[in-house]
Amino acid sequence: xxxxxxxxxxxxxxxxxxxxxxxxxxxxxxxxxxxxxxxxxxxxxxxxxxxxxxxxxxxxxxxxxxxxxxxxxxxxxxxxxxxxxxxxxxxxxxxxxxxxxxxxxxxxxxxxxxxxxxxxxxxxxxxxxxxxxxxxxxxxxxxxxxxxxxxxxxxxxxxxxxxxxxxxxxxxxxxxxxxxxxxxxxxxxxxxxxxxxxxxxxxxxxxxxxxxxxxxxxxxxxxxxxxxxxxxxxxxxxxxxxxxxxxxxxxxxxxxxxxxxxxxxxxxxxxxxxxxxxxxxxxxx
Numbered sequence: 109x110x111x112x113x114x115x116x117x118x119x120x121x122x123x124x125x126x127x128x129x130x131x132x133x134x135x136x137x138x139x140x141x142x143x144x145x146x147x148x149x150x151x152x153x154x155x156x157x158x159x160x161x162x163x164x165x166x167x168x169x170x171x172x173x174x175x176x177x178x179x180x181x182x183x184x185x186x187x188x189x190x191x192x193x194x195x196x197x198x199x200x201x202x203x204x205x206x207x208x209x210x211x212x213x214x215x216x217x218x219x220x221x222x223x224x225x226x227x228x229x230x231x232x233x234x235x236x237x238x239x240x241x242x243x244x245x246x247x248x249x250x251x252x253x254x255x256x257x258x259x260x261x262x263x264x265x266x267x268x269x270x271x272x273x274x275x276x277x278x279x280x281x282x283x284x285x286x287x288x289x290x291x292x293x294x295x296x297x298x299x300x301x302x303x304x305x306x307x308x309x310x311x312x313x314x315x316x317x318x319x320x321x322x323x324x325x326x327x328x329x330x331x332x333x334x335x336x337x338x339x340x341x342x343x344x345x346x347x348x349x350x351x352x353x354x355x356x357x358x359x360x361x362x363x364x365x366x367x368x369x370x371x372x373x374x375x376x377x378x379x380x381x382x383x384x385x386x387x388x389x390x391x392x393x
Contacts, residue, residue, distance in 0.1 A: 148340035156247035161392040164242040181213040185224035200241035212239040232258040251392035252378040271349040271375035288334030296328040307348035316342040346378030
C-alpha cells in the first residue's frame with residue numbers, strides 16, 4: 109500500500125562532498141523528495157540482490173514450462189517452494205505478515221495476492237499472474253509474469269499485452285535524477301490510451317535488503333513528482349492494469365486477495381531494477 113515518508117540526504121561526516129552529494133542536495137534544497145543514503149545500495153549489495161534475482165527468474169522459468177490447464181494453484185506453490193529451497197533460498201511471501209503460501213497466484217479478476225489452493229484449478233482461457241519473491245543470503249528479489257492458459261479472448265490477450273507494454277514504458281521513463289512520477293505518468297498514459305485503467309491502491313516499491321522498502325512506485329500520476337531517482341536505488345515496477353474500473357477491494361474471508369471492484373480481468377508484470385548512471389538495469393525477469 110502507499111506510504112508517505114520524507115527522507116533527507118546527509119553527506120558522510122568528515123568527508124568532502126561527492127558529485128553525487130552535490131546533485132542530490134541540489135534537488136533537496138529545491139524542496140524535492142530525495143532518498144536517504146540507506147536506500148542507495150553498495151556494489152556488494154547490488155550483487156547480492158542480483159544473485160537472488162537469478163534464483164527468482166529460475167522459479168518463473170520453471171512455472172512457465174509447467175503451467176497448464178488442469179493444474180491447481182497449489183501445484184504452482186509446490187513448484188515454487190521446491191525450486192527455491194533446492195537453490196539455497198527462501199520464498200519471501202511464506203509467512204510474511206501471515207501470508208500462508210510461497211507465491212501469489214492471481215487469476216482473471218484477482219489483481220494480486222491470490223492465495224494458492226488445491227481447489228483452484230486453471231481452466232482454458234484463464235489469465236494468471238504468478239508473483240515470485242526470493243530471499244537469498246539475506247537479499248530480496250521480486251518479479252511476476254502473466255500466463256495465458258491455452259486460448260483466451262482477444263480482450264484478455266490485449267490486456268496482458270498492454271500490461272507488459274506498460275512495464276516496458278515505465279522502465280524507459282525512469283532515468284537517473286528523474287522522478288518516480290515520471291514512471292507513473294508514462295504507464296497511466298499508455299494504459300488509458302488503450303482503454304484500460306491503472307490500479308491506484310497498490311504500487312511498486314523499493315526492495316533488496318527488505319521485502320518492501322521506499323520508495324513507493326505509483327503507476328499513475330504526474331511527471332516531476334515523487335521521489336528523486338538516484339543511482340544505486342533498487343525498486344520494482346509492477347503496473348496492475350484493469351479492463352474496467354481501477355477500483356479494487358480485498359476479500360474479507362482471507363484478508364489478502366485483491367479483486368477488481370467490477371470483477372473484470374486484471375493483468376500485471378513486474379521486474380526488480382537497479383538505477384544506474386545510464387538508466388535501469390533489470391535484476392529479475
